[in-house]
Amino acid sequence: MRYGYFDDQRGEYVIERPDTPMSWINYLGTMDYCAIISNNAAGYSFYRSPKSGRMLRFRFNSIPMDRPGRYIYLHDHKSGDYWSATWQPVAKPLEQYRSVCRHGLGYTCFESEYDGIKTNYRVFVPVDRPLEIWEVEVENLSGQERDLSLFSYAEWCFWHIDQDLINFQYILYTCRMGYDGDGIIDYTLRWPGGEEDKGFMASVLPVTGFDTDREVFIGPYRDEGRPVAVEKGSCGNSIAVGGNACAVLQNRFVLAPGTKKRAVFLVGVGDARTTGREIRDYYSHPDAVGKDFAALQEYWRKRLANYGCKTPSPVVDTMVNIWNQYQCHTTFNWSRSASFNEAGGRDGIGYRDTNQDTLGVVHAIPDLVREKLLVLLKGQLSEGYAMHGFQPLSWSQGSHNIPEPGRIFSDDHLWLLLSVPAYIKETGDFAILEEVVPFADREEATVYEHLRRALEFSWEKRGPHGLLLGLAADWNDCINLKGKGESIWSTFLYYRALTEFVELARRTGKDADVQLFTERRTGIKELLDTHAWDGEWFLRGYLDSGRKLGGRESEQSKIFLNSQSWAVFSGAATGEKARMALDSMHRYLVTEHGIVLNHPAYRETDNEIGAITSFPGGLKENAGIFCHANTWAVIAECLLGRGDKAFALYTSFLPAAKNDRADLYTMEPYVYAQFITGIDHQYHFGRARNSWLTGTAAWSFVAVSQYILGIRPDYDGLVIDPCIPAEWDGFEATRICRGKTFRIKVKNPSRTGYGVKELKVNGRVLPGNLIPYAEAAEENEVEVTLG
């Protein structure tokens, strides 16, 4: 059962059936203005902050689902019939209504046909302006002249989403709508202090009617599916002063058979009389929309250019070349703050989230990653740990940034030890280590010192076995070890962080640090060897009472995914233990829909372990298939050279591979979801939830691009170290790194799928599997033979 397909040529996912089981959405906007749009044109928008800059309204988790949106209604003045340029909201019977949605890179198009009228409706946010463009082409395919009206429709939000959802004593008595008589609607909210926030909707075609009062346009006891104004064919010309504000502009025109008409509506931030008018005039030029659309396409072409592949697997190519990278840019831009399940209560960035998100885009936009890393470092406290989340737009140094004692996490700060080195490996920009950045609470220091303090903090926060304390939580927000509880997973992360730091220290001549942190690394390794192994797999931690978490003796969940994957990925486990750990993972955790986080699911609450034990089994952190964590298992398999296993795991949770099981999977096949329901759930094993804003995006891209395809920047050169399915003949890839282009052909003649037997660059054989940057030309032909 499928609803659409990938059109890689155009970089689009094409939805042929509009009645998808969930809203399948896209993100429009590249800078300050973000618009989210579903395959039925539902969604919302915000300017800069999804919490305090919410412009278009959306009703989350509502009935009917997927409302409201950027609707274009059509009314036929002769028949009196009406429909919408997307299937919803009018929802004409699908036997009479043909509709195709194309989600592209930064734009979404809807081609629909009903009663001899074809519409082509395209929505995008231009690269350089805080507004969205709704372009509608209407074509008369019928033999008769048609007298039609178009109605644009958007519902305004109250800017502050938390108020919008709950404070009806206030939000319903503040808007001051206006219409200038010249096709532009003015949306103004005046705040108690007198400041005003403003938006507008403008039409390029002449306007024959308008509405700004939602209740007038839609009518009582009706919904967006049958607005009274559309049914009548004429607007109420309402001005909302208080109440619910909307924007409706009506264009009426006669279409001769075979002819077309193009309408453009502009919805943006700013004053209607000044900005709105300028914008309307600008886009009234027949080429303006097309020019901006071309600029948008060029923007995305460049963003995706630094990594491309051609493999025997079309789903891999689709994800690597287009959708996984596109999703990485989305998570990098918006962290976890705005989707159809993130209503915007969380503004700004999550510390561990954004650190990891940089890993998915550092190959494409290293300069922006540099900026973001410097922002992140301002969220680190002088003691070395980090704020769990913060809003860069309003950041100021001070003690107000110090979290409650119970809100310090064991992992947040340590991710800096992965994100900063990854940036330097990509760019060679060691100078970043000498940048001086303030801490969140007080003082400032070099980036190098920031990293050092992160390690110092964790060193001081260790428990009875010398392993890292679990604190509020580690990566798993729902494992909340009390008191002396220790996280073995955090300790693996720490081990990896120490490794990265020692290398940085070595390369920058910090000899004392090399010695100190090498010793600590050795010490941690010994502690892990002694206390982390449970016989067939690695433990997840120790509880405050001393009980083991995730071991054979544990009363409930006996094995956790993250301890196995990170034992290997961190480098702390090698050889037999590494293999046994992953084999145990296969035995207990791997399912046909991906790898569950723990097994078996917790059934009874255990307050020494945390919130994970109270979720129903198979959902979220309690034995759900958390896709983010699945990626690390893929990497671990690659590190063991087990290409078939790595690839099987990679595809087990790959959304593109779910395309033909969409009725079970339910979410978008083109982007990762946060989790897939695990096997311990009685009803929905295999069903995905919470798409788009997940750390899965960055790590899955790292897994496939750097470990399966094996093209991995290091400090001195590009490592080529594929670990692919044995059955592949090979693959091709293009990588632009440090301004140089590497065109890589990998051959797998002996079907090992792993191990570089020969590396030839521009016809010259190189030792090992590293192409030194220093020896690379501008353009490089790389031939790799596995075996």
Place this chain on the structure above:
Amino acid sequence: MRYGYFDDQRGEYVIERPDTPMSWINYLGTMDYCAIISNNAAGYSFYRSPKSGRMLRFRFNSIPMDRPGRYIYLHDHKSGDYWSATWQPVAKPLEQYRSVCRHGLGYTCFESEYDGIKTNYRVFVPVDRPLEIWEVEVENLSGQERDLSLFSYAEWCFWHIDQDLINFQYILYTCRMGYDGDGIIDYTLRWPGGEEDKGFMASVLPVTGFDTDREVFIGPYRDEGRPVAVEKGSCGNSIAVGGNACAVLQNRFVLAPGTKKRAVFLVGVGDARTTGREIRDYYSHPDAVGKDFAALQEYWRKRLANYGCKTPSPVVDTMVNIWNQYQCHTTFNWSRSASFNEAGGRDGIGYRDTNQDTLGVVHAIPDLVREKLLVLLKGQLSEGYAMHGFQPLSWSQGSHNIPEPGRIFSDDHLWLLLSVPAYIKETGDFAILEEVVPFADREEATVYEHLRRALEFSWEKRGPHGLLLGLAADWNDCINLKGKGESIWSTFLYYRALTEFVELARRTGKDADVQLFTERRTGIKELLDTHAWDGEWFLRGYLDSGRKLGGRESEQSKIFLNSQSWAVFSGAATGEKARMALDSMHRYLVTEHGIVLNHPAYRETDNEIGAITSFPGGLKENAGIFCHANTWAVIAECLLGRGDKAFALYTSFLPAAKNDRADLYTMEPYVYAQFITGIDHQYHFGRARNSWLTGTAAWSFVAVSQYILGIRPDYDGLVIDPCIPAEWDGFEATRICRGKTFRIKVKNPSRTGYGVKELKVNGRVLPGNLIPYAEAAEENEVEVTLG
């Protein structure tokens, strides 16, 4: 244009047209369980706290409006047609669907008829159990045998409303629904700590199908208007584990022509297997529902018995005898925390709100008022001022109760000086003054000392003219005077409070206090005489800069209602100034729909004045017709003996008087709304908003019962001091006070409408207008002649 009428015989408001312009609601529940229900059965419920005990879900300010609710669907298995026992949500065409809603005291009934099937659907909350009863009688009026199914439908909320509205990462992964196979649905939410909150739905008739997963019952891209299960005529027997939880129980039965069937559904708090089963078994007895309904009727009969009247005005009788009193009990119970526009963000009680709310019920439930006053006193700080709002359920003494410095209001604590004396006048219970009650922050003291400290605090918080500082705000939350800004209105309140306190002190022999506070009262009177008068009316205050607020010189609003009404009501103004002030009010503020708060409306923000200046003109506090404040003008007119004016003002904002203009007024004709849009609004002058939870209820009852009809308890006896329209022949009233019944007949032979010429009690003429309690019999026949 009207939608219904008052059926005073049954104490019901009868809605004959279901398509009311707004949801017209009712409150069910008398103790811990509160259910709100609209005239189309929409609404929600909560247990104890509307913030953290939300059981049934409602979508506020949504499209479609008025969803979801307590729906009963019917499916005809022969025709395949389906409808609902209320017009919404299925919304059959009103030409084919007859529907009458009766909102009664603590219950709501729906009589509907469609396609030969009549349903009588009654919802109520019994007096003594935390649950709601949905009783449905189905009658076959057609000539054919009918094969029917009933489906009950409710959507469960996540208990914590703030989470339910925004935290979809969590709320969608927590519910654990169950069905016991025996007609009872189990709704369980387990919290991270392992505690569980539980609810149930049970059916008395045998169950042939069920659903607990909203998405399964309703289906994608559908809404409550056409659930897929109802359309098919069979449930999905779904168990929601995570997702959106609902409760649906299906009863299927065959009805011979002319026969009836009775179904009962029970929705309550508690464990399905224990409480749910007990409750179902209890109500399976054929008389149980009827018995509980009779107990509910008796409960309300008693509550309303202490005041009744028969006047020449049917709307006055309706309001005084039934609806105004009923609304007073509702505001007393739920403060401002739960309605269709109060989503529940404000939990607990508002200090000034609840103090005033006691005035509307003290005649009916003095014991409960005593309890509430003692609770309120715990919200007062040892310095004398009060917490603006607090939650009694979770109150504990401590410095955490100390408000931010900017959150101290000039009036909150002073309302105790009206509420406590009113209670003592009603009961004679001077002993309450010696009760020892803790302060919110530290220490404890007698009630008398609490009152004294309230006065001391305000005495210390005075400005350059010796008048009370405005602080965060006074009664008008949107007048936020900075720094030295003074509120003349608060000073009038203070004057009134001093008067009340001096009398209490006198009656309890606190001579030193009598002297001190009499001096202060005199001083305040002199300051008001000197600084409050503006020539034709009273000023509203002085700004920090010294500018006058609400005077002839003011740049924007030049006159405010509250200064005129309270000048008189407080007793500070008498004679010519009092008359001039009210005459100015008539000239500038009185409109056909009520009295606006200020005139003209603010157009430009003035930050020295506050938020009032940023609302659009005519809405809320900026020149809206704030009904609460209208009541004080009625009282003021009565104090001047101007009965025609008082009555005209009283009826100008009386909801019952709006019954035939419902399309303009839009809200319930049976209860007060917070405000009616003022004349400065360009579009909606006369439209009401925010019904039910408003201080208007208590004060309007005080105005009509104690001032227009003039029956007013005092310390020594019942004052009879009517001020009625000249054209009235008189009126009759019954008042039960201190356990004695007074049957009062007032005659107005000389058409003065004011001034007691003769007072006869049980045949004996008394001097003045006071019936001493000491001289009253158990039953008293009172004859009053005005003139």
